[in-house]
Amino acid sequence: MSNNERPNQLFRNLNAKIASIPMILTALVVFVGGTAWTVLYSFTNSKLLPRLNFVGLDQYHRLWATSRWLVSIENLLIYGAISLVFSLVIGFVLAALLDQKIRFEDTFRTIFLYPFALSFIVTGLVWQWLLNPDFGVQRVVRDLGWTSFSFDPLYNSSIVIYGISIAALWQGTGLIMCLMLAGLRGIDEDIWKAARVDGIPMWKTYLFIVIPMMRPVFITTLVIIAAGIVKVYDLVVAQTSGGPGIASEVPAKYVYDYMFFAQNLGQGFAASTMMLLSVVIVIVPWAYLEFGGRKRG
Amino acid sequence: MRYKILTAAFAATVALNFAGPAAATDLEVTHWWTSGGEAAAVAELAKAFDATGNHWVDGAIAGSGGTARPIMISRITGGDPMGATQFNHGRQAEELVQAGLMRDLTDIATKDKWTEIVRPKSLLDSCTIGGKIYCVPVNIHSWQWLWLSNEAFKKAGVPTPKNWNEFVAAAPALEKAGIIPLAVGGQPWQASGAFDVLLAAVGGTDAFLKVYKDKDAKFAGGPEIAKVFKAADDARKMAKNTNVQDWNQATNLVITGKAGGQIMGDWAQGEFQVAGKTAGKDYTCLPGLGLNEVIATGGDAFYFPLLKDEAKSKAQEVLAETLLDPKTQVAFNLKKGSLPVRGDVDLNAANDCMKKGLAILAKGAVIPWTDQLLSQDSQKQKEDLFSEFFAKPDMTLDEAQKRFAEIIASAD
Numbered sequence: 001m002s003n004n005e006r007p008n009q010l011f012r013n014l015n016a017k018i019a020s021i022p023m024i025l026t027a028l029v030v031f032v033g034g035t036a037w038t039v040l041y042s043f044t045n046s047k048l049l050p051r052l053n054f055v056g057l058d059q060y061h062r063l064w065a066t067s068r069w070l071v072s073i074e075n076l077l078i079y080g081a082i083s084l085v086f087s088l089v090i091g092f093v094l095a096a097l098l099d100q101k102i103r104f105e106d107t108f109r110t111i112f113l114y115p116f117a118l119s120f121i122v123t124g125l126v127w128q129w130l131l132n133p134d135f136g137v138q139r140v141v142r143d144l145g146w147t148s149f150s151f152d153p154l155y156n157s158s159i160v161i162y163g164i165s166i167a168a169l170w171q172g173t174g175l176i177m178c179l180m181l182a183g184l185r186g187i188d189e190d191i192w193k194a195a196r197v198d199g200i201p202m203w204k205t206y207l208f209i210v211i212p213m214m215r216p217v218f219i220t221t222l223v224i225i226a227a228g229i230v231k232v233y234d235l236v237v238a239q240t241s242g243g244p245g246i247a248s249e250v251p252a253k254y255v256y257d258y259m260f261f262a263q264n265l266g267q268g269f270a271a272s273t274m275m276l277l278s279v280v281i282v283i284v285p286w287a288y289l290e291f292g293g294r295k296r297g
Numbered sequence: 298m299r300y301k302i303l304t305a306a307f308a309a310t311v312a313l314n315f316a317g318p319a320a321a322t323d324l325e326v327t328h329w330w331t332s333g334g335e336a337a338a339v340a341e342l343a344k345a346f347d348a349t350g351n352h353w354v355d356g357a358i359a360g361s362g363g364t365a366r367p368i369m370i371s372r373i374t375g376g377d378p379m380g381a382t383q384f385n386h387g388r389q390a391e392e393l394v395q396a397g398l399m400r401d402l403t404d405i406a407t408k409d410k411w412t413e414i415v416r417p418k419s420l421l422d423s424c425t426i427g428g429k430i431y432c433v434p435v436n437i438h439s440w441q442w443l444w445l446s447n448e449a450f451k452k453a454g455v456p457t458p459k460n461w462n463e464f465v466a467a468a469p470a471l472e473k474a475g476i477i478p479l480a481v482g483g484q485p486w487q488a489s490g491a492f493d494v495l496l497a498a499v500g501g502t503d504a505f506l507k508v509y510k511d512k513d514a515k516f517a518g519g520p521e522i523a524k525v526f527k528a529a530d531d532a533r534k535m536a537k538n539t540n541v542q543d544w545n546q547a548t549n550l551v552i553t554g555k556a557g558g559q560i561m562g563d564w565a566q567g568e569f570q571v572a573g574k575t576a577g578k579d580y581t582c583l584p585g586l587g588l589n590e591v592i593a594t595g596g597d598a599f600y601f602p603l604l605k606d607e608a609k610s611k612a613q614e615v616l617a618e619t620l621l622d623p624k625t626q627v628a629f630n631l632k633k634g635s636l637p638v639r640g641d642v643d644l645n646a647a648n649d650c651m652k653k654g655l656a657i658l659a660k661g662a663v664i665p666w667t668d669q670l671l672s673q674d675s676q677k678q679k680e681d682l683f684s685e686f687f688a689k690p691d692m693t694l695d696e697a698q699k700r701f702a703e704i705i706a707s708a709d
Contacts, residue, residue: 258674261677262673263672263674264677
């Protein structure tokens with residue numbers, strides 16, 4: 001053995017590398033390959049079955065001229081803003097409250113996390129009943145005597161997306177709370193003691209010391225929420241199936257409907273490519289900052 | 298390419314045609330007939346098929362055709378085909394046939410002389426692609442019906458209307474009595490179908506064909522179609538308080554007298570029947586909305602995917618013959634409320650409304666339906682437009698018509 005020769009990097013941990021080949025192949029073929037295939041076929045006029053008959057950007061022109069797609073995008077933005085802000089704020093506040101060494105913490109945590117155990121379909125159906133004017137909240141309040149009370153968000157085109165957001169928040173904030181709570185528990189007890197010694201009020205400690213320290217947790221949470229926003233589909237199907245009219249349509253539903261109901265794969269692929277693009281625009285700069293930065297640091 | 302080889306292999310096995318004993322073969326049949334009246338009708342088909350010594354495995358998919366078709370198609374394209382499946386005959390299965398996934402029934406059709414017994418001829422035409430027959434039509438369903446609740450009009454103190462215009466005029470009286478004048482469920486195809494019916498009734502047969510068959514976009518944006526949009530606007534106003542989704546829930550509003558009427562195909566009749574209502578006494582039906590008495594020859598048909606299993610392929614043939622059997626046709630269509638596809642069957646048991654339909658059919662006042670004329674893609678765009686139109690009272694007629702003309706311009 002010569003003195004300075006290092007073992008070839010390629011053959012280090014050979015067993016582990018061999019073992020991960022199936023997963024690497026799956027990732028490449030299924031995810032990357034599938035994505036590339038979809039993007040490629042979005043430039044064709046495929047109908048029920050994929051065909052390689054290129055029509056350039058026709059599908060995209062049609063997509064952006066369709067009012068249903070525009071409504072879908074608008075809904076996604078509203079729904080996204082609401083979920084992002086409210087689930088972060090409510091989740092964090094709940095976690096902070098639970099962190100005050102209260103009694104029955106386990107019980108509360110279970111209650112808050114419980115909705116997350118339900119699928120979006122079940123959540124959607126439950127809230128469809130709750131928000132139904134003939135059976136739900138409106139009926140209960142009216143039976144109590146306030147007969148002019150009106151609360152039917154799912155039947156009103158202009159506010160239906162908020163009705164859907166309520167259900168999403170109910171389902172999702174429990175998980176965010178748990179993530180935040182884990183983050184809070186990771187903060188060293190000594191920091192709190194130091195802050196107390198310095199006489200910093202509690203809200204200031206949270207805002208200026210604890211939250212900046214929880215940056216990794218926030219980033220993870222953000223990614224989870226953002227992924228949930230873009231792919232929202234089943235909740236809408238269960239609650240309103242896009243109605244009234246097309247007022248609560250979302251992009252994922254457009255993709256599904258055009259691929260399968262309308263038997264127009266090309267149009268569905270174009271829409272899903274646009275969805276991918278929006279995710280890429282959000283994720284890539286973040287991933288670059290997050291992981292690219294860390295390597296240098 | 299793979300399909301071509303498969304097809305060749307099938308042709309070879311079918312040609313051998315063993316005359317073995319008819320063993321009980323399970324054949325899965327998928328369909329979307331799940332409401333009360335529909336389920337009763339499909340049970341008749343199952344009974345007839347079981348009587349041949351085979352076994353009907355029911356593959357009902359709930360949630361109407363829009364939900365069921367994607368499931369069926371993905372099973373066929375995904376390599377897990379059922380024994381037979383319902384589609385609306387026309388263009389829904391066109392590409393499946395072109396891809397060679399469906400079984401060619403021409404041999405059986407020639408043997409049993411389908412071309413002679415099936416009427417009107419246009420039914421078999423829509424099963425024919427490239428000169429070969431790929432499906433068995435089982436019934437004629439026409440959309441052009443206005444179902445009226447006699448009870449509701451009595452309560453409102455106005456006579457039951459005889460046509461669409463009288464119905465529109467009676468709407469305020471119905472509303473005053475706390476009755477929804479027109480029930481239109483929230484499923485997109487209902488709004489879109491109601492518009493097509495209005496187009497054929499208010500605009501007339503020629504206008505209907507000019508728009509959907511010739512795809513004349515200029516005409517679709519013109520003054521004649523503007524009249525139809527005016528009528529659709531009336532319908533929109535009359536329907537604004539319907540808070541139900543499914544068509545049979547909307548029909549139920551009419552059955553119980555909570556709504557004055559509904560524009561719905563003759564499959565609604567099965568619901569009236571299950572509820573024990575009598576045509577003429579409890580409810581009134583107006584074909585062509587009482588304005589233009591035509592019926593469309595849409596309907597249901599069974600397609601048979603190519604199968605490898607020889608016993609199942611034999612069973613498919615038996616099923617195809619059973620479906621067109623005169624006895625099955627009568628039993629099935631009476632329960633379903635649709636018209637039989639052969640003219641030589643005895644339908645004395647038919648009720649008032651079915652007899653009206655049969656008379657129109659005998660006169661030959663038939664038009665092809667949108668399932669036969671438009672691709673699913675154009676149909677879906679139309680559904681999106683009209684479900685938005687019906688749900689959005691502030692959408693102007695001009696805007697709606699402009700978008701309608703655009704859809705027609707790009708229709709295929």
